[in-house]
Amino acid sequence: MFTQEKLQKYLPLSLIGLVSLGLILPQWLGQDVILGSDSIFHYNRFYDAAMQIKNGNISYFISIYGFQQSGRIVNALYGPFFAYFQGLLVLISKNWFGYQLLSRFVLHLFAGLSMFSLLRAAKIRLPISLSLAIFYLTTFSVQYWSIRQGFSSWGAALMSYCLIPIIQLIFEHKVNSVRMALAVALMLQVHVLSALFLVLIYIPFYLYSFVKSSAKLALIWQTFLAVVLAIFLTLNIWAALIFLRQDNKLLDPFINPLMQQNTIDGTATYWLNRPSFLLVLFIIHIFLTLLHWRKITGWEKVAFVTYLGFLLLSTSFFPWQYLLDSGVKFAELIQFPFRFFIPATVLLLLLVGRLLNNLTKSTKLLTLALSIGLVFSMFQVSQFALKKVESADKGQYVLKNSKHVYLFEDYQATRSSLFDSDKSKLLQAVQKATPDYLPIYNDLTGKNTYVLYAHQLILPNVSIEKTLVNNQLTLTWSSRQDQLEALPVVKYERTKLFLNGKELSKGDYQLSELGAVTVQAKKGLNQLMVTYQEPKLFTISLWLTIGTWLITLVFLYFPFIKLTSKG
Incomplete structure (x- = not known):
């Protein structure tokens, strides 16, 4: 028998779980996969972590399975522990399609329970807390991962709890x-x-x-x-x-020269109006806040001002371009101002919850309005995802070909790789030149680092075999004669190189602008072993x-x- 105490304990988890499942159900039934602009970068990170766990070969710094097995460093500088958590999700998933479903489900659970916990901590009534927590799942702050594999969504999922x-x-x-x-x-x-x-x-x-x-x-x-x-x-x-x-x-992540455009009132209006009910809440909140300003507590006023601050930062009204042109490092770090809309969304729902909490005379009406808004928002989110899938099907692409994306298989083979238990096939079929955190050894003025990455670390892999020998990254190739050989592997200061069993000193190799290694190969079979000394x-x-x-x-x-x- 369910008591009120048990109902309050299990109802939120059950409903949020069901809604999380409902949001991924259309993709599950349709067997469709959405690969966004950041997908290949993150999938390489998580595949590397997954294979390290699977083989018991932990390489905290250099990539030995992902990123073309290039020995580059990424995870150590980008959410290291969480990368291994994602690696576990990849590992227990049958294929990339399964991972996408599982990661979306886990993300929704995190986001919903996190928001619900925050609203309850703020003493907001159960029905309102649960409704707003479920609604949060439909906002683009959370759906950013589903649509584009934007990693900010994972921060958004946990921010409420934090x-x-x-x-x-x-x-x-x-x-x-x-x-x-x-x-x-x-x-x-x-x-x-x-x-x-x-x-x-x-x-x-x-x-x-x-x-x-x-x-x-x-x-x-x-x-x-x-x-x-x-x-x-x-x-x-x-x-x-x-x-x-x-x-x-x-090499730091790229500086976005179009920051002023990547705002919620510029090219990223979908952050504000997907779902449209968020815009409705935005307007209602402003109206009710001004109407009841004198009744609002001091800390809620602080929250409101903080919310407005983040909202301003997500728009073109803030002088991002001026700061960027002035060389302000903070502006260079942000890249996309629409990211500020994530904390703004969290604070907005907290403030809306507090306002609705005080409207005790309109409980039934509020519940009905929130329910209608939720249903409409879930429908709108599903439709948006389906449009992305339909566009990919019509265009016969898994990931759009661009100047930084390299496709090594046709559409059918690439799509099949998403359902293959060998997850490396997708990462071989679709490769993206993202040079973040590579070492710089020469002047890069006037040079395109994305092009350099492609020519030095992606394209040469055709003639080089990369394997793990004694749990160490090993490059094997055959040379027709004694000659200099440019290899698609990166050397950092603490990277150790062993050519045909001999450790190389600084005079035994050359390095490109981005640390790609050139060695003196002998005629016949050659092996270069790469390790990193922590x-x-x-x-x-x-x-x-x-x-x-x-x-x-x-x-x-x-x-x-x-x-x-x-x-």
């Missing part, structure tokens, strides 16, 4: 050091830019709480503990970044990070363990 410590600060007037540290660390292990957004949201809330607090010294101490713990929980990220930047000059201090940092996570999680859930042991 905001709970700051809401607890508002209501409890103290910093829960462990939970706050875990929230920031979790976001850093997933997506660095989302972690930056999270901290930017924390700041005004924290300042408001600090001013209002009568125990300021205690608040400072609690915050200090949170910062120290967060550093230990992310030591692997900082250590890798410091060692790699110290030893190498790395700094001992990094290894210590990595184990400290893992240990801190384990101890912190045990500490956090110790009351639960203690309670169950008594039973």
Whole structure:
């Protein structure tokens, strides 16, 4: 028999799970796959992690299975722990189609439960919290992964959960050091830019709480503990970044020259009107906020101003182009201003929930309106995805051919690779030149790094065999005579090269602008073995990070363990 307590416990998870399943059902039944512009980059990351786990051959730094087995470094600088989580999803999926369904389902679960937890922490009634949490799944902030494989969606899925410590600060007037540290660390292990957004949201809330607090010294101490713990929980990220930047000059992600256009009032209006019900909530929220401004609490006003700040940053009204032209690093880092609409969406739903929570006389009407909005939003999201699929079918492409995308198979063979249990076939059929984090050894002025990547690390693979020998990346090829051989593999400062059993010193090889290796080959069969020597201090940092996570999680859930042991 279901009591009200059990209903409140299991209903949210059940409904969010059903809706998550419903959102992927059209793709599942239609056996359709949507590959967006970022898909191949992330699929290479996760395939590399998956194969490392499968073969018990962990290479934290260099890619030995993905990215053309080029030995380049990506995951160590891009959500390292979460890359292995995604690798597990890839590993348990039968093929890439299965992974796409599974990853979408997991993403929806994370996003829905995360938003629901935040709204409940903000003391918003169950029906409203559940309705808005389910609606959040249909926003482009979450659907960005489904449509384009934009990784910001994973940050969006967890951001709500990571905001709970700051809401607890508002209501409890103290910093829960462990939970706050875990929230920031979790976001850093997933997506660095989302972690930056999270901290930017924390700041005004924290300042408001600090001013209002009568125990300021205690608040400072609690915050200090949170910062120290967060550093230990992310030591692997900082250590890798410091060692790699110290030893190498790395190529940063591209600077977007069209930032002013990539805004929600420019070429990215779909962030605001897909689904259209989000625009309706936006208008209603503005109207009700102005109408009830005097009744709104102080922290809600802080949330509203913060929300407006992120909303402004996502538009062309903010002088992005001026900052970009002035060489401001922050603007170069952002690339696409529409990303700011993700935290704006999270804050909007939090504020809408609080406003609707106070309209007690209109509960039935609100429930009906939200239900209609939800149904319409789910239908609109499904239709948008189907249009993407239909467009691909008509155009006979899996991923559109572009100046940075290289197709090595025809449409039918490429599409078949998505359903093949050998997941490497897709990554061989479709390859993309994305040179982020490659080492720079020569002046790149006037040179297209995407073209250089393609010619140095993608196209030469035709004549080179790459395998794992004794769990080490090995290139094998045959030369007709003693000659210089340009190889599609990258060397960083700590990369070790062994040609035909002999370790090469600096005078034994040449490096291209992006670190591609040229060696003196002998006539006949040649082998180049590639390894990466991790700094001992990094290894210590990595184990400290893992240990801190384990101890912190045990500490956090110790009351639960203690309670169950008594039973």
